[in-house]
Amino acid sequence: MTDWERLRVEERVRRSFARQSFMAHLGAELVLVEPGRVEIAVSRAEHLLQQHGYLHAGVLTSLLDSACGYAALTTMKEGTGVMSVEFKVNLLAPAAGERFVARAEVLKAGRTIIVCRADAFAVDGNAPRLVAAMQGSMMAIHGREGVSD
Amino acid sequence: MTDWERLRVEERVRRSFARQSFMAHLGAELVLVEPGRVEIAVSRAEHLLQQHGYLHAGVLTSLLDSACGYAALTTMKEGTGVMSVEFKVNLLAPAAGERFVARAEVLKAGRTIIVCRADAFAVDGNAPRLVAAMQGSMMAIHGREGVSD
Amino acid sequence: MTDWERLRVEERVRRSFARQSFMAHLGAELVLVEPGRVEIAVSRAEHLLQQHGYLHAGVLTSLLDSACGYAALTTMKEGTGVMSVEFKVNLLAPAAGERFVARAEVLKAGRTIIVCRADAFAVDGNAPRLVAAMQGSMMAIHGREGVSD
Amino acid sequence: MTDWERLRVEERVRRSFARQSFMAHLGAELVLVEPGRVEIAVSRAEHLLQQHGYLHAGVLTSLLDSACGYAALTTMKEGTGVMSVEFKVNLLAPAAGERFVARAEVLKAGRTIIVCRADAFAVDGNAPRLVAAMQGSMMAIHGREGVSD
Numbered sequence: 001m002t003d004w005e006r007l008r009v010e011e012r013v014r015r016s017f018a019r020q021s022f023m024a025h026l027g028a029e030l031v032l033v034e035p036g037r038v039e040i041a042v043s044r045a046e047h048l049l050q051q052h053g054y055l056h057a058g059v060l061t062s063l064l065d066s067a068c069g070y071a072a073l074t075t076m077k078e079g080t081g082v083m084s085v086e087f088k089v090n091l092l093a094p095a096a097g098e099r100f101v102a103r104a105e106v107l108k109a110g111r112t113i114i115v116c117r118a119d120a121f122a123v124d125g126n127a128p129r130l131v132a133a134m135q136g137s138m139m140a141i142h143g144r145e146g147v148s149d
Numbered sequence: 150m151t152d153w154e155r156l157r158v159e160e161r162v163r164r165s166f167a168r169q170s171f172m173a174h175l176g177a178e179l180v181l182v183e184p185g186r187v188e189i190a191v192s193r194a195e196h197l198l199q200q201h202g203y204l205h206a207g208v209l210t211s212l213l214d215s216a217c218g219y220a221a222l223t224t225m226k227e228g229t230g231v232m233s234v235e236f237k238v239n240l241l242a243p244a245a246g247e248r249f250v251a252r253a254e255v256l257k258a259g260r261t262i263i264v265c266r267a268d269a270f271a272v273d274g275n276a277p278r279l280v281a282a283m284q285g286s287m288m289a290i291h292g293r294e295g296v297s298d
Numbered sequence: 299m300t301d302w303e304r305l306r307v308e309e310r311v312r313r314s315f316a317r318q319s320f321m322a323h324l325g326a327e328l329v330l331v332e333p334g335r336v337e338i339a340v341s342r343a344e345h346l347l348q349q350h351g352y353l354h355a356g357v358l359t360s361l362l363d364s365a366c367g368y369a370a371l372t373t374m375k376e377g378t379g380v381m382s383v384e385f386k387v388n389l390l391a392p393a394a395g396e397r398f399v400a401r402a403e404v405l406k407a408g409r410t411i412i413v414c415r416a417d418a419f420a421v422d423g424n425a426p427r428l429v430a431a432m433q434g435s436m437m438a439i440h441g442r443e444g445v446s447d
Numbered sequence: 448m449t450d451w452e453r454l455r456v457e458e459r460v461r462r463s464f465a466r467q468s469f470m471a472h473l474g475a476e477l478v479l480v481e482p483g484r485v486e487i488a489v490s491r492a493e494h495l496l497q498q499h500g501y502l503h504a505g506v507l508t509s510l511l512d513s514a515c516g517y518a519a520l521t522t523m524k525e526g527t528g529v530m531s532v533e534f535k536v537n538l539l540a541p542a543a544g545e546r547f548v549a550r551a552e553v554l555k556a557g558r559t560i561i562v563c564r565a566d567a568f569a570v571d572g573n574a575p576r577l578v579a580a581m582q583g584s585m586m587a588i589h590g591r592e593g594v595s596d
Contacts (some may be wrong), residue, residue, distance in 0.1 A: 023197070044216070051166075058171060061210045085239070085411060088238075089236060092562055234532075241408075261559065264431065282433060284388060284549060317498040351593070354513075357505070382504045384535065387534060388572075421477050
């Protein structure tokens with residue numbers, strides 16, 4: 001992939017991410033886009049918590065899912081849409097921390113199904129601490145109206 | 150379980166749900182609490198969407214996860230906390246609709262691990278349409294400071 | 299579906315099952331085939347165990363997976379092949395018992411992806427006891443050489 | 448960990464593996480045991496196949512599950528038993544090949560729950576080809592009769 005192609009891929013992901021209103025509602029940011037790899041981060045906020053004051057598992061999953069979806073999208077041709085088929089999340093430690101980063105990687109890019117793994121880390125100035133792990137499948141959608149990148 | 154006990158269980162779940170700031174941020178409501186069964190609903194809103202205008206998979210997962218957690222909590226003794234261990238979600242259809250209801254049931258209530266299944270439906274006046282399905286494990290937390298119901 | 303069509307579906311599943319050499323190696327039997335629903339059973343045997351003397355989780359998963367695959371196949375047109383995309387299994391109790399039955403149902407039959415749920419029960423003369431639960435996706439394979447029903 | 452401790456851990460895993468009659472029935476071998484990492488391999492055989500002649504997903508899952516269980520066991524104190532709680536498998540490519548190796552690693556070793564990831568590769572003289580990926584939870588069992596390492 002040339003630098004020019006990389007830039008186009010990144011641009012495509014950034015445009016699509018900007019249309020995910022829910023990511024904005026969470027205050028999430030796209031912090032890295034590379035072919036086959038995407039990172040999304042969010043800062044702890046009072047409205048993102050579960051009953052014990054940790055980040056809600058649903059917030060972590062939202063980051064992990066969007067990161068997997070966009071990592072998958074980087075492997076697809078322009079104009080192809082991506083949708084989540086399924087994912088599994090293990091919650092490894094209470095999500096305490098000031099900032100959370102989800103890092104997704106493509107494990108296998110098939111024609112239709114793209115399988116990704118993603119890890120979520122809590123970051124507080126100390127070493128990042130792994131708090132959740134996802135393994136999931138994304139689907140490439142061709143020629144369905146309203147579903148492009 | 151006596152009616153009195155049922156009411157106390159429901160009260161416990163409602164108090165805990167009210168402390169999940171993220172559920173309020175989503176505009177989610179607890180619509181049913183019974184021993185072993187909980188339903189949570191949310192209305193479609195412009196800030197809960199993914200890039201094609203469907204409800205974000207992370208929102209559905211948040212509802213499904215909280216519903217499973219509280220269904221599990223109804224099987225636990227007062228003062229016990231619940232945390233999600235892991236869950237898996239299959240997305241069965243694009244989440245188009247005006248309102249979404251997640252319905253969780255306890256499949257097996259172990260001492261430590263409680264396994265639940267949950268379904269999410271899109272509702273628009275027509276018959277409810279199944280859009281997502283979860284299978285996951287919740288954990289009963291005893292005697293950890295800050296982690297009670 | 300007419301009785302005649304049901305018989306053809308059952309016949310197709312039985313023929314395919316007979317070609318799964320691994321099912322024979324386990325001593326597994328196809329005990330029920332209906333549109334959207336399949337059951338496979340195995341008897342406890344000394345060579346199917348894990349280190350504590352329970353049925354190995356891999357045996358249960360094999361039954362659950364084949365049951366899901368064939369439940370999915372009943373929804374497909376003749377000549378279409380089925381392959382497992384992914385599945386998730388929760389092990390709910392130690393698999394003690396004399397006989398084990400996996401019962402799969404189609405939850406959503408899409409064009410490409412068919413999502414199933416399946417339960418495995420231990421049976422010993424007493425009431426069946428739920429020992430494992432699966433949720434997974436099967437894929438319809440069209441026109442790939444060597445991959446038909 | 449001293450060399451002596453490593454040897455004791457390996458010895459413990461090898462003894463337990465030898466008691467898994469199902470692994471012997473599959474013809475599976477323990478090819479690597481290190482703290483936090485275990486590999487199990489099997490050769491293709493006519494009785495381990497699904498209907499299209501590929502290795503049955505249940506065989507791959509059995510290897511992946513046992514590899515995860517033993518990787519988890521290496522992190523536990525002597526006398527502790529291990530049981531699978533749940534796992535999720537993505538099947539990434541048809542399991543064609545002469546030999547299959549499942550490689551498991553501990554992702555997070557909690558007191559009760561140990562989360563592992565594992566990959567299965569087909570090997571035929573060429574470069575190994577990734578055919579399946581697992582993410583699952585194992586449980587440490589203390590003081591239950593009949594359930595030790």
